[in-house]
Amino acid sequence: MKSWLLGAACAALVFVSGCGSQSGDSSGNGLTIVVIPKGTTHEFWKSIHAGALKARQELKAAGQSVDIIWKGPLKEDDRDEQIKVVENFIARGVDGMVLAPLDDKALVRPVETSGNADIPVVIIDSGLQTDKYTSFVATDNHLGGRMGGAHLGKLLGGKGNVLLLRYAVGSASTTKREQGFLDEMKENFPGIEVLSSDQYAGATRDLAYTASQNLLSRYGNEVNGIFCPNESVTVSMTKAVRDIGKAGGMVKIIGFDTSVQSLRDLKSGDVAGLVVQNPLKMGCLGVMTLVEHLGGKAVAKRIDTGVALITSENMSEPDMQELLNPPLEKYLGTGN
Amino acid sequence: MSLSTLFNRRINRLGSRDFLKAIRPFVGLFVVLLLFAMDAELRSLFFKGSNFKMILTQTVIVAIGAMGMTLVIVSGGIDLSAGSVVALCSVVTAKLIEQGHGFAVVLLLTVLAGGLVGLANGGIITAFRMMPFIVTLGMMGIARGISKWLANNQTVNPEQPLESVNSLMDNSQSPLTFSPLPDGVWLALGLAVLMAVVLRSTVFGRYVFAIGSNEDTARLCGIRVNFNKVVIYALAGAFFGLAGVMQFSRLTQGDPSVAIGLELQIIAAVVIGGASLSGGAGSIPGSVIGAFMMACLANGSGIKDWPNYMQEIIIGVVIILAVGMDKVEPFIQRLFKRQSSSN
Numbered sequence: 001m002k003s004w005l006l007g008a009a010c011a012a013l014v015f016v017s018g019c020g021s022q023s024g025d026s027s028g029n030g031l032t033i034v035v036i037p038k039g040t041t042h043e044f045w046k047s048i049h050a051g052a053l054k055a056r057q058e059l060k061a062a063g064q065s066v067d068i069i070w071k072g073p074l075k076e077d078d079r080d081e082q083i084k085v086v087e088n089f090i091a092r093g094v095d096g097m098v099l100a101p102l103d104d105k106a107l108v109r110p111v112e113t114s115g116n117a118d119i120p121v122v123i124i125d126s127g128l129q130t131d132k133y134t135s136f137v138a139t140d141n142h143l144g145g146r147m148g149g150a151h152l153g154k155l156l157g158g159k160g161n162v163l164l165l166r167y168a169v170g171s172a173s174t175t176k177r178e179q180g181f182l183d184e185m186k187e188n189f190p191g192i193e194v195l196s197s198d199q200y201a202g203a204t205r206d207l208a209y210t211a212s213q214n215l216l217s218r219y220g221n222e223v224n225g226i227f228c229p230n231e232s233v234t235v236s237m238t239k240a241v242r243d244i245g246k247a248g249g250m251v252k253i254i255g256f257d258t259s260v261q262s263l264r265d266l267k268s269g270d271v272a273g274l275v276v277q278n279p280l281k282m283g284c285l286g287v288m289t290l291v292e293h294l295g296g297k298a299v300a301k302r303i304d305t306g307v308a309l310i311t312s313e314n315m316s317e318p319d320m321q322e323l324l325n326p327p328l329e330k331y332l333g334t335g336n
Numbered sequence: 337m338s339l340s341t342l343f344n345r346r347i348n349r350l351g352s353r354d355f356l357k358a359i360r361p362f363v364g365l366f367v368v369l370l371l372f373a374m375d376a377e378l379r380s381l382f383f384k385g386s387n388f389k390m391i392l393t394q395t396v397i398v399a400i401g402a403m404g405m406t407l408v409i410v411s412g413g414i415d416l417s418a419g420s421v422v423a424l425c426s427v428v429t430a431k432l433i434e435q436g437h438g439f440a441v442v443l444l445l446t447v448l449a450g451g452l453v454g455l456a457n458g459g460i461i462t463a464f465r466m467m468p469f470i471v472t473l474g475m476m477g478i479a480r481g482i483s484k485w486l487a488n489n490q491t492v493n494p495e496q497p498l499e500s501v502n503s504l505m506d507n508s509q510s511p512l513t514f515s516p517l518p519d520g521v522w523l524a525l526g527l528a529v530l531m532a533v534v535l536r537s538t539v540f541g542r543y544v545f546a547i548g549s550n551e552d553t554a555r556l557c558g559i560r561v562n563f564n565k566v567v568i569y570a571l572a573g574a575f576f577g578l579a580g581v582m583q584f585s586r587l588t589q590g591d592p593s594v595a596i597g598l599e600l601q602i603i604a605a606v607v608i609g610g611a612s613l614s615g616g617a618g619s620i621p622g623s624v625i626g627a628f629m630m631a632c633l634a635n636g637s638g639i640k641d642w643p644n645y646m647q648e649i650i651i652g653v654v655i656i657l658a659v660g661m662d663k664v665e666p667f668i669q670r671l672f673k674r675q676s677s678s679n
Binding site for chain 1: 381382384386387390394488489490491493506507508509510511512583586587588589591593594595596597634635638639641644647648
């Protein structure tokens with residue numbers, strides 16, 4: 001049962017360095033490509049940026065010069081602002097766009113507009129409710145959820161009670177992780193009972209902390225394991241578990257994504273494992289795929305950028321270190 | 337010198353100052369376009385029909401909001417709840433479409449919802465003699481809260497989209513040509529003409545100026561100040577409601593967290609357009625040009641790939657310049673006068 005999971009994890013690791021696509025033919029003149037993230041300040045987006053610049057370096061080495069423009073919305077997490085950014089680049093007439101849509105519906109029309117203006121768009125990170133894009137390059141969140149579930153099941157020895165605290169209503173990526181976790185529990189760990197899977201944490205750490213406390217006051221005595229579908233829930237749930245004195249491995253917590261605090265918790269043993277994505281690879285593959293498409297090659301409609309499971313045992317391995325601390329300076333320092 | 341010539345001169349002077357003031361936003365826009373035309377990259381990319389269609393579409397929401405805000409500011413008030421009302425009304429639009437209503441009903445009820453919020457603003461301001469700043473600041477939170485409540489803290493996506501509403505701001509089918517302009521742009525242009533006439537040439541319009549110039553005098557002249565103020569805020573709310581419909585059309589979803597800080601953009605457009613925050617001055621064409629100018633600046637900065645912070649700084653400078661001209665112009669005029677009298 002776990003072989004395919006392991007295989008996927010290994011595949012993810014193999015491609016950590018070198019984003020897995022080889023250089024094709026080079027069509028001489030330079031391309032201008034704009035990369036539009038959801039925001040610009042988060043660590044995650046810096047890694048995407050670094051990945052895009054890495055792609056530029058690799059393409060340059062292959063004889064294809066590419067100009068990368070990095071432009072986030074003026075106000076972060078503002079759909080209207082991101083639409084304006086897309087529109088302004090349509091007006092400017094770039095060769096192609098790599099876009100992380102803030103909303104799976106609001107950005108549909110701008111992407112279609114872009115298509116009608118003959119500017120191909122590669123979607124990264126989050127999905128979009130249309131098929132008028134060139135390719136969708138992102139983490140397989142369902143697989144990530146299954147991976148976390150498999151590890152939790154293994155830690156519990158196939159029996160016990162687990163909790164799932166969902167992230168927020170309407171968030172596509174975390175919903176898939178939650179579904180992946182539940183599917184894994186249902187199919188492969190019939191001895192484990194899911195005590196609660198219908199509670200939502202909400203968008204901020206503060207809300208997540210309150211929701212965690214409420215959930216633990218109800219199930220705190222029976223719970224053996226908890227799955228948290230994103231970074232803010234992981235940190236807040238760990239804190240709430242510490243509050244009731246069950247931290248340090250009495251309750252196994254599997255989290256998603258990393259932050260300074262969740263890594264600290266992982267090291268101290270309060271968190272049993274973290275499922276991590278590979279934003280550097282996502283940024284790199286996004287640009288590579290677009291350039292391949294612009295060069296006239298057929299590209300896959302869906303490209304997976306892989307997930308990996310980090311535990312306190314393997315976190316010091318070089319591969320994992322590169323995932324945890326991507327060499328951003330190497331690219332961002334020398335980039336534009 | 338006879339009394340009549342003195343009087344005439346006075347009228348002339350007043351007239352010329354008013355004229356200068358009225359054309360100032362147009363001059364400002366002209367200067368911006370001129371600066372853009374001097375740049376080779378912008379010349380080829382900015383001055384394209386397709387780009388102007390895009391800018392016009394981006395202007396619609398702020399411009400419609402600015403029409404309502406102009407009424408309020410000319411009457412000596414302020415409405416800080418504009419952005420929240422736009423968000424609330426975008427959610428209301430989504431909810432109405434979800435319930436399967438047609439175009440006319442959706443439009444009317446949404447505008448009405450905005451008008452009701454405005455009515456509450458005006459009612460509280462006049463009934464309790466409270467500062468518009470405080471009341472609308474409170475309403476900003478209330479309307480935002482209600483929109484999140486209505487939307488259950490998430491975006492509202494009608495399962496059966498209403499194409500007529502969605503197409504109000506839709507450019508996706510012809511991104512490379514100037515025509516056809518989306519319906520929303522025509523609607524905004526038509527409303528601008530209508531409101532310019534209302535503010536300049538109707539009794540109500542003159543009352544708005546009278547109240548803004550001097551409320552006590554207006555009251556002594558027999559103007560029903562309180563009644564007119566309530567009407568002004570309600571009308572402004574209705575415009576924010578219409579802007580909410582446009583906001584929905586732009587996102588194709590009702591979003592309770594949209595348009596945060598939009599009220600400041602709207603106020604900036606009105607002020608760039610020559611309105612005075614102490615009341616009694618301002619015009620609809622000026623405000624609409626102000627909104628258009630800000631969209632041009634943002635679009636130009638985008639094309640030039642200036643970083644976001646540069647864009648914010650530039651628009652900030654433009655706002656201060658626009659208002660600062662009030663102080664600079666009399667100085668220049670005096671300079672001219674001295675020259676002509678020495679001749």
